[in-house]
Amino acid sequence: MISLATNGYTAAQVKRALHAERGAREVFYRFERLNADKVPLGLLDAVDGSISLDYNADIMRTGRFTIRDDPRVDWQAELLRVWFSCIMPDGGEAAWPLGLFYMPTAPKRGSVHIYREVEAYDTTTILWDDQVMSRYRIARGTKYTQALSGLFSSVGVHDAIIEPSESVTQTALEWDAGTPKGEIVQQLLTADNYEPLMADAWGRWMCRKYRDPRARSAEYSYEANELSVLLPDQTVEEDIFRIPNVFVGVVSRPDRPAMSFSYEITDPKSPLAAVNRGDRHVTETKIYEDAASAIALEAEVRRRAGRATSFVSSLKFQTAPMPHHAAGDILWLDAGNVRGKYQETKWTLDLRAGGQMTHEAQKEGIL
Numbered sequence: 001m002i003s004l005a006t007n008g009y010t011a012a013q014v015k016r017a018l019h020a021e022r023g024a025r026e027v028f029y030r031f032e033r034l035n036a037d038k039v040p041l042g043l044l045d046a047v048d049g050s051i052s053l054d055y056n057a058d059i060m061r062t063g064r065f066t067i068r069d070d071p072r073v074d075w076q077a078e079l080l081r082v083w084f085s086c087i088m089p090d091g092g093e094a095a096w097p098l099g100l101f102y103m104p105t106a107p108k109r110g111s112v113h114i115y116r117e118v119e120a121y122d123t124t125t126i127l128w129d130d131q132v133m134s135r136y137r138i139a140r141g142t143k144y145t146q147a148l149s150g151l152f153s154s155v156g157v158h159d160a161i162i163e164p165s166e167s168v169t170q171t172a173l174e175w176d177a178g179t180p181k182g183e184i185v186q187q188l189l190t191a192d193n194y195e196p197l198m199a200d201a202w203g204r205w206m207c208r209k210y211r212d213p214r215a216r217s218a219e220y221s222y223e224a225n226e227l228s229v230l231l232p233d234q235t236v237e238e239d240i241f242r243i244p245n246v247f248v249g250v251v252s253r254p255d256r257p258a259m260s261f262s263y264e265i266t267d268p269k270s271p272l273a274a275v276n277r278g279d280r281h282v283t284e285t286k287i288y289e290d291a292a293s294a295i296a297l298e299a300e301v302r303r304r305a306g307r308a309t310s311f312v313s314s315l316k317f318q319t320a321p322m323p324h325h326a327a328g329d330i331l332w333l334d335a336g337n338v339r340g341k342y343q344e345t346k347w348t349l350d351l352r353a354g355g356q357m358t359h360e361a362q363k364e365g366i367l
Contacts, residue, residue, distance in 0.1 A: 001219040002096055002201055002324040009094050017088050018322060019227040026087040027321060029351050031067065034079040034100075038203070041078070044070060047115070049351040051082060051098050055328045056345060058182060060198050061099045061122035065351075067106075069114040075106040080120060081203070082351070084323035096323040098349065100203025102126070122199040126155045127182035136184065138173040140255075144192040144292065148207060151181050151188075160205035167192045167292035171256040191290045193299045198327045210303055213343040218332035222319060231318035231356060234338050243308055244284035245272045249301040251288045259291060261298045263305050284308065315342060315361045321349055322357055331361060 004011040004018075017025060029049075033041040049065035063082065082098040101120035108114055138147050145162050147169070152160045169191075175184055185197055195208045222230050251259040264281075265272045274281050284304065291297035315338060329344045342361035349357045 001326050001329045004094075004324050006094050006096060007092065009088060009092070013088070014086070014094050016227075017086055017094065018320075019229055020320075021227060022089060025320075028085050029098075030083040030085065030095075031065070032081045032083060033073060034081055036077055036079070038079065038100075042072075044068070044073070044080070046351070049082075050348055050355075051351065052346065052348040053099075053325070053327055054346045055196075058128060058186070058196075059121050059125050060196070060327055061101075063099065063101055063118070063120040065116075065118040065120065067116045067118055069108060069116050075103050075116065075118075078103070079123075079203075080118075084321070086323070097201040097203075098323065099201055100199065123157075123203045124182065124197055124199050124205060126157075127151070127185055127197070128180045130155050130181050131178050132175060132181065132184070134177050136175045136177075136179065138169055138188075140169055140172045142169050143167070144169065144188055147188055148185060151185055152205065155181065157205060160207065162207040163194070163209045165192055165194075165209070165292075167296065169290055170251075170292065171253050171290055173290055187289055190300060191288065191296065192292045193296045193303070195328070200326065210299065212303075212306060213328070213330055214306070216330045218330050218341050220324070220329065221332040222317075222335065223332075224335040228335075229320040229322065230335050231320075234315060234317040234335060240271055242282065243272060244282045244305075245274060245277070246281050246283040247301050247305045247308070248283060248285040249288060249291075249297050249304075250285065251291050251297060253289075259294060259297055261294070261301045263298075263301050265305065315363065316358065317361075318356045318358050320357065321351075321355060325357075325359075331359075333361075 004014040031044040031046045033044055035041055045068040047066050049063060051063045053061045080101045080103055083095050084098050085093050085095040088094055100123055102125055103118050103120050105119040106116040109117055144167050145165055148162055189197060189207060193210050195210050198206050200206055224230055245265040246262065248262045249260065267273055268275055325344065325347050331342050331344055333340060333342055340363050342363045344359055344361045346360040347357060
């Protein structure tokens with residue numbers, strides 16, 4: 001989650017302004033052009049748009065914008081940075097970036113007044129657009145962080161933030177020609193128990209070690225009180241029929257000892273346990289190319305179990321637009337019959353005047 005403190009204002013001051021402590025708030029958006037070196041070139045005139053972040057997507061942050069055509073813009077080469085601004089009580093401005101995007105699709109529409117219908121993707125899209133041109137090999141004993149840095153450098157990214165790890169590949173790894181580099185990166189991250197690759201609001205690439213959301217504290221609270229920005233309706237869904245209760249991970253290659261780990265939900269307090277499902281077992285098995293260690297494999301299998309069992313409350317709710325949400329944030333919700341800690345899996349921010357923000361979140365069940 002992005003810090004609310006910005007432009008000399010404290011997080012507490014900004015929170016009061018965003019929650020309309022004085023009865024109203026004023027927010028607006030700016031659409032900034034940047035060249036390939038991320039140097040600002042000026043502003044674009046957008047009349048509509050939205051930004052979404054999906055924690056489970058390969059390219060997490062995407063956008064759709066309607067922008068007045070500008071002949072100066074090289075739509076294929078330039079970048080777009082969207083800003084959220086809030087006018088503070090003293091007349092100053094608090095501002096946060098909402099993402100840095102490529103604009104590969106920008107068809108024209110209209111005759112007298114010409115607009116571009118832009119489909120935009122965060123900067124990690126270049127990893128999925130670029131493929132290895134010959135069989136790609138990573139030698140046994142290579143540090144995962146070194147392998148990741150090499151792939152990032154191959155697409156011109158030298159400032160990715162990679163949390164440290166001393167783990168090395170346990171076998172030589174190979175991928176066929178034509179494999180997207182993004183696919184290779186995600187497999188390496190999984191093998192060393194990282195979260196999926198993400199681009200933050202500034203466009204910086206982040207490789208974070210996975211942390212069980214149940215052990216994380218809430219980073220922000222939405223409560224139904226006099227300063228609430230929650231909108232009235234929340235939707236709670238519960239569906240456990242096809243959710244696995246047995247999770248298996250296997251690493252099996254001819255050049256290394258086989259490795260496997262299985263995990264079954266057996267707690268009788270969990271509705272997923274076989275004892276509560278008529279002794280029904282639903283198994284999910286996944287084969288991995290590599291794992292840094294038995295500990296890393298176990299952590300990945302338990303991570304899958306944690307994700308799959310985040311079923312107890314699959315929650316969708318709306319708020320006024322908020323600028324500080326990132327990927328996989330932990331939230332505290334207290335509104336009517338909804339109360340507890342949730343992990344946000346997706347959000348969509350409507351950038352129109354009077355727009356709202358839609359959040360999707362999951363509450364961890366008992367494992």
